[in-house]
Amino acid sequence: MVSTRSTTSDPGSGPTSASTGIFDYAPAPESRSVLNLRSSYGLFIDGEFVDPVAGGSFKSISPASEEVLAEIAEGDAADVDLAVQAARRAYTRTWSRLSGRERGKYLFRIARILQERSRELAVLESLDNGKPIRESRDVDIPQVAANFFYYAGWADKLDYAFPGKAPRPLGVAGQVIPWNFPLLMLSWKIAPALACGNTVVLKPAETTPLTALLFAEICQQADLPPGVVNIVTGAGETGRALVAHPDIDKVAFTGSTDVGRQIAKTVAGTRKKVTLELGGKAANIVFDDAPIDQAVEGIVDGIFFNQGHVCCAGSRLLVQESIAEDVLARLKRRMTTLRVGDPLDKNTDVGAINSAEQLAKIRELSDVGEQEGAGRWSPPCDLPSNGFWFPPTIFTGVTQAHRIAREEIFGPVLSVLTFRTPAEAVEKANNTPFGLSAGVWTDKGSRSLWMADKLRAGVVWANTFNKFDPASPFGGYKESGYGREGGRHGLEGYLRWDAS
Amino acid sequence: MGRIMSRLDVRKTYKLAIGGAFPRSESGRTYVVEDAQGRFLANAASATRKDARDAVVAARKAFGGWSSRTAYNRGQILYRAAEVLEGRRAQFVEEVQGSEGLSRKNAEATVDAATDRLVWYAGWADKLAQVVGGTNPVSAPYFDFSIPEPTGIVGVLAPQESSLLGLVSVVAPVIVTGNTVVVAASTARPLPSITFAEVLATSDLPGGVVNVLTGPQADTAPTLASHMDVNAIDLTGTLGNDDVGKELEIAAADNLKRVRRAQDEDWNADPALDRMTWVLETKTVWHPIGI
Known part of the structure; x- marks a missing residue:
């Protein structure tokens, strides 16, 4: 068991920021005493934690300190097979025979336990992922519980969601989720799947498996029938084995567009239904009549929320030329007040980059941005010496040809472009193979709606950004993937209608 | 009084339908189309990869205008097409x-079923958004x-057997929702598809909304499946050829096209919504409420 450390041993404890001297905050770390982590975790198959067949393991570390949090079992194809078998058995013998009402009650029960254990989950999420406790506590975990609560209510109402179609479950769902919102993405996947009567095998991301394993314990506490939820930890190879398994009926994936393409090829010619929620390069468009201070907050939320590890992040700022100077000055001023540091500190705005690998990618693309001639700026900012850190950064003078305007950086890096007319804003915003999200800032309602109509993106935020809700469908156009998660639409990926 | 000779009929030349025009294949190639008994019916244009690419360009050019028409207007145009089809009933029969x-x-x-199907889909134009969209009660x-x-x-590989009813059943749902289409007609039974394109051309449907390629589907399908400016592909025409369908689905993954796999469909049965919804994206818009 990992002992609870005193927070003073935290490398880089306490947020740091350039504002030292203006606002000096005392460290306000959230206590880790609520956590009861085991030193090692097996795979969660058929209701039990079991050792992997081949016995491999890897370590999950805190990206803010590089401290080892726990030893995690590495599942391979044999383990995936056992998990799929367990899920199939549970589907045939138990879950598909339960009434929707009873399925729903299990989900309500899970939602309640998630709420009861929310502080523990928030601390663990921030520890394993590196995101500020303010976000895991106020955004991630409340939304996780809300997702289960929302889909619990659908379980016995599916006939009303698709009148006249007599919807039925698919069977076993294979689900692969990313590291940016570990438990939230788990809830986006598992809640609708179970509500619709499917059983699941879920693979959490390699760098953030811990809250999924805690969720497995919650399934046990809820007395969820064994095999309905199976969690197989591992890296890319484990995910590939799951997606390729012949006895799954559904693949749900959130992650990069490149992996999404591989998955689409793997499932070609099979019966498997697929939903893919992939990358983005969202435009956040600010018109000259926008409420500038609110827009600046929206820009900051858009790109620095969750360290920019957000597929729908507003990573391209399109600002109308006439106000560009003013917006940039205010944005820079606001950025100097961002507090980067210990994710568990309640005053932290920007936490740690999730992994060394991701940090290297952010550095590489940022260097390319400079080489291609864009102007780079970050507020002065002392970063902790251990762990993975990148300061909030903006690039000005970016053109559409620059790689930092085209490729997903997935970090706290904003590319700033300008436009003159609404038509030019639309053209630049849509000039990307992605189409996940977009933002529009203007005081004119008709212009908001005109822009919303023209933007080829699955979510458009008008005078707001990065808002999510269990009732609100989310998903992309074009190479940002297909299918929707959330709302009534989110049920569709887990049901079939044929009379067979 | 001389005897009146029986009149020599004027035969029709079947060409492609691309961008509102009826061009021959750029290759100049044609192929022989036979009837069910193996008798010569006509020479049809044999479309090439280049024709397929030209058709995609035409479809892209038409997309902005067609998708921004009002739903009511799209419904009227589809209904108009049903009227014109009915008027040409004898020819289609x-x-x-x-x-x-x-x-x-x-x-x-x-x-008649094809005409009625057009009418059915025409009526959906301004109703579907209320059935599949709505407001979301966020907290x-x-x-x-x-x-x-x-x-x-949308690239559509039309069904091989049902030359008109099947064709209308796969094309109408795609365009009534505001998409534009490049359809590869049935390889062996292409003639009604070109006559149907004439119906559309005289129904106020803008050029390029429906582009029809005749010829072996195998010649144009790989281009449609792999084309980076095609957003979705319907593999219905590959029914019974699972390996072909799989190859095309793999090619379609390069730009993450939406794929509709081939499945056995009864064209005489009342359709569901799925032939419309699979070529729709859901857009969700958020706006603050406040004073």
């Missing part, structure tokens, strides 16, 4: 009879709504 070897009565029923002060929007350019 003859072509369907020739292509599919049906009895006259069956051919008539098939053409924060935002007005949040979801609406369906067309996916873009």
